[in-house]
Amino acid sequence: MKPIDILNKHDMKRTSCREGIIEVVMTASQALSENEIRERLAGNYDRTTFYRSFKTLEEHNIIHKIVVNNQLVKYALNNSVTHKNEHTHFFCNKCQSVKCMDDVPVQKYQLPDGYSDNKTEVLIKGTCANCKTEE
Amino acid sequence: MKPIDILNKHDMKRTSCREGIIEVVMTASQALSENEIRERLAGNYDRTTFYRSFKTLEEHNIIHKIVVNNQLVKYALNNSVTHKNEHTHFFCNKCQSVKCMDDVPVQKYQLPDGYSDNKTEVLIKGTCANCKTEE
């Protein structure tokens, strides 16, 4: 599915910024930061527009945000085909890359009485396959 | 163990800021943000000193940081008695509180070939026992 079709499906206005972000995130093999997305984008957009686009796209479940730490945020496409609903994320301490681990589902956690869970975020930090071989 | 003893055990200078932070975090039932800690502190410290103190205390494994999102960071004591090594964290969407789930250990995740894990962070978001009863 093309970026335009995705926007149409969600009854969203087809602006070039949104189209561009979807395009970039769609073709990326890993989650990308705001700057990484901007670099790959044709047009030049204001930072505010960027943030608002991310927010809207996230609210419509087109992309999701991965907060590595308070200084590093990345975005990835919600692909219902390849990305299982609740997958884990992997962060490589060496190359700082973030990958959606589509084949590593989030496990169920048993909470104490009274607590109810809504969403569980799992971030696995370590060394990725690519950096491992380069040692 | 008192804050001073903890600092001595780690061969750290006993400054009032460090002592205060440990004191506050020690007596808290939940993880606290920078501001929450500052409010509970007697002395008035510069923000830089605060951050540096957090950093040093974290490096010495006295406290640990919980990044809820890029706008909300909380700190909690590393109590080897009550806090198991790898525990999960719970974030309440209603009251914004963060709690160390000492009895809910982080589960093991099987990664694809080539990947090696170092640390796994699990943040469970939902409604806490306190907010549940208030509905």
Added chain:
DNA sequence: AATTTATTGCAACAATGCTGCAAATAATAT
């Protein structure tokens, strides 16, 4: 082509966090 509605860009602001440097403080030796 005109209207309506949503989006953009700009300016300003807030929060978190880092760095260099001089002043102050803690631990140690005298």
Added chain:
DNA sequence: ATATTATTTGCAGCATTGTTGCAATAAATT
């Protein structure tokens, strides 16, 4: 007790991430 040394603090300044209000602009609809 006092002097010395090493660490820590406070300040100024800066970077990054993110938000808000408002006027200008662009998209979808009539």
